[in-house]
Structures are given as C-alpha cells and as structure tokens.
Amino acid sequence: MAVQGADVLVVGSGVVGRSLAFALTEAEPSIRVVLAGDTGEAGSGGGAASGAAGAMLGALGEVTDLAVRARHGRLRIELAVAAASRWPAWREQVRARAGATAPQRDGYKTGTFMVLNAVSSGLDDASFAAVARSAAEHGLPCHDMGPTDIAGYRPLENDRALRAWHLPEEGFLDARAWLATLDAALAVASHTIRVPAGTLTAAPGGGYLLDTPAGVFRAPRAVVAAGAWTTPILDALDPDLPVVPVLAAAGTAV
Numbered sequence: 001m002a003v004q005g006a007d008v009l010v011v012g013s014g015v016v017g018r019s020l021a022f023a024l025t026e027a028e029p030s031i032r033v034v035l036a037g038d039t040g041e042a043g044s045g046g047g048a049a050s051g052a053a054g055a056m057l058g059a060l061g062e063v064t065d066l067a068v069r070a071r072h073g074r075l076r077i078e079l080a081v082a083a084a085s086r087w088p089a090w091r092e093q094v095r096a097r098a099g100a101t102a103p104q105r106d107g108y109k110t111g112t113f114m115v116l117n118a119v120s121s122g123l124d125d126a127s128f129a130a131v132a133r134s135a136a137e138h139g140l141p142c143h144d145m146g147p148t149d150i151a152g153y154r155p156l157e158n159d160r161a162l163r164a165w166h167l168p169e170e171g172f173l174d175a176r177a178w179l180a181t182l183d184a185a186l187a188v189a190s191h192t193i194r195v196p197a198g199t200l201t202a203a204p205g206g207g208y209l210l211d212t213p214a215g216v217f218r219a220p221r222a223v224v225a226a227g228a229w230t231t232p233i234l235d236a237l238d239p240d241l242p243v244v245p246v247l248a249a250a251g252t253a254v
C-alpha cells in the first residue's frame with residue numbers, strides 16, 4: 001500500500017486530539033493533519049474518557065491535598081485555571097466553524113457547590129481545605145456556606161454534609177455535545193483526514209509512520225493524544241522518553 005504524506009499525525013481523537021487537530025488547522029489552514037481514532041461517525045466508538053465525562057467545566061472541583069503538595073499537581077491546577085479563562089474565546093472559535101449545528105451555550109461560570117459530608121475521612125477534610133487555598137492563590141471566589149442552604153439538597157440524616165463551598169466560577173458542559181461541535185468544526189477543515197486507530201512507529205530515516213485500516217501515513221511530527229493509552233504507545237516508540245505517565249482513574253459523583 002502506498003504511503004501517504006502528511007504534516008502532523010495525531011494519534012487519539014478524544015477531546016484533546018480533536019481540539020489539537022482543530023487548533024492546528026486554524027493556525028495553518030494548509031497543514032495536512034491525520035487524526036486517528038474514533039472518526040466521529042455513528043458506531044465508530046465513543047471517544048473513551050471524553051465520551052464518558054461528566055459535566056464539570058472548572059478548575060477547582062477536583063483539587064486534592066495530595067495534588068497541591070506535588071509540583072505536577074500544582075502545575076495541573078495552574079493549567080486548569082489558565083484553560084478555564086481561555087474557554088469562552090476557544091468555544092466561540094470552534095462554534096463559529098461548526099456553524100448552525102453547534103449546540104447551545106454551556107454552563108460556564110454558573111457556579112457549583114462542593115460538600116463535605118459526614119461519611120468522609122481526614123483526607124477529605126484536607127482536600128476540602130486545599131480547594132479554598134487554591135482558590136485564594138489563584139484569585140478565584142470560594143464562599144463558605146451552610147449545606148442546608150443548597151437548593152434541592154436533601155441528604156440522608158446520617159450522610160449529610162457538614163460544610164459546603166460555593167464556587168461561583170465553576171460550571172458545567174455536555175461533553176458529548178461538545179465532541180459533536182468539534183466534529184462539525186473539523187468537517188469544515190478540508191486538510192484534516194480522519195482515520196480509524198492505527199499503529200504508530202518511528203519511520204526509517206526520521207519522522208513517523210501510522211499504519212491504519214484506511215492507509216499508511218507518514219509525517220515529520222506526531223502527537224500522541226491517546227488518553228490512558230498514551231503511555232504504552234510512547235513506551236513502544238521510546239521507553240526513555242522523559243514523560244509523566246498518563247493513568248486511568250475512576251470516580252463517583254452526584
């Protein structure tokens with residue numbers, strides 16, 4: 001099979017891969033991007049974590065005490081705060097390309113509550129306090145409030161919240177609707193080719209090869225945005241790459 005040329009191979013088409021492909025084509029419309037993974041068509045996969053995501057669109061809601069003690073944890077919070085401030089401009093840029101099919105506005109900065117309930121441990125106390133400290137460090141509002149003042153909050157008697165924060169700048173987003181918006185915006189970018197997942201290898205003589213059911217592609221640059229699969233893909237390319245592992249996680253939300 002003939003090898004097709006491209007400028008950038010993006011491996012993984014969750015929210016990160018799709019956003020990256022869109023940003024590249026916006027910055028340089030003639031750039032040829034191959035975006036490998038879920039192709040956005042019905043039945044082609046759900047985008048893994050991106051398709052499963054809840055609704056949180058914020059920077060503080062998942063700050064933990066352990067995170068703020070580690071350099072990478074603090075960097076992640078800084079990144080989240082910066083990303084949140086850029087969200088409105090980014091959202092409008094993507095929506096403008098997606099056109100009339102773009103879903104309605106999201107719940108950016110509509111606020112949320114964080115409760116510290118009775119069924120918790122010292123770890124939860126510490127993380128609850130860390131959220132307020134991080135908010136103060138980044139100049140974001142975090143108000144102490146009585147949990148009983150949260151409209152609609154009716155806990156079991158022995159499982160009720162003892163304290164609560166109101167975080168007015170946190171928000172919500174329909175993750176599936178946002179993926180669809182990115183798909184519509186990408187469909188307009190004529191130099192972006194969407195292909196099913198493939199195998200990325202270093203090409204002899206430099207650059208990268210991506211072998212997919214839709215063909216083999218070669219480019220001087222590759223970006224691995226494969227979520228929890230990123231680490232094994234990078235390990236197969238070069239086990240000595242100095243990158244922080246990407247790990248899968250599980251959580252519970254109300």
Ligand SMILES: Cc1cc2nc3c(=O)[nH]c(=O)nc-3n(C[C@H](O)[C@H](O)[C@H](O)COP(=O)(O)OP(=O)(O)OC[C@H]3O[C@@H](n4cnc5c(N)ncnc54)[C@H](O)[C@@H]3O)c2cc1C
Pocket residue numbers: 011012013014015016017036037038045046047048049050051052053054055056057058196197198199200225226227228229233249
């Ligand atoms: C249950 C759940 C709830 C969450 N809730 C929230 C929330 O409320 N708010 C929030 O901000 N975040 C939330 N997250 C986290 C958020 O969803 C992730 O951080 C984000 O979606 C990661 O996007 P990604 O593009 O990096 O990875 P993914 O969405 O996992 O995409 C990676 C893609 O790469 C593909 N892939 C793997 N190997 C290859 C290969 N060889 N070639 C091509 N493609 C490949 C995968 O199939 C997948 O489609 C939640 C996550 C989960 C799981």
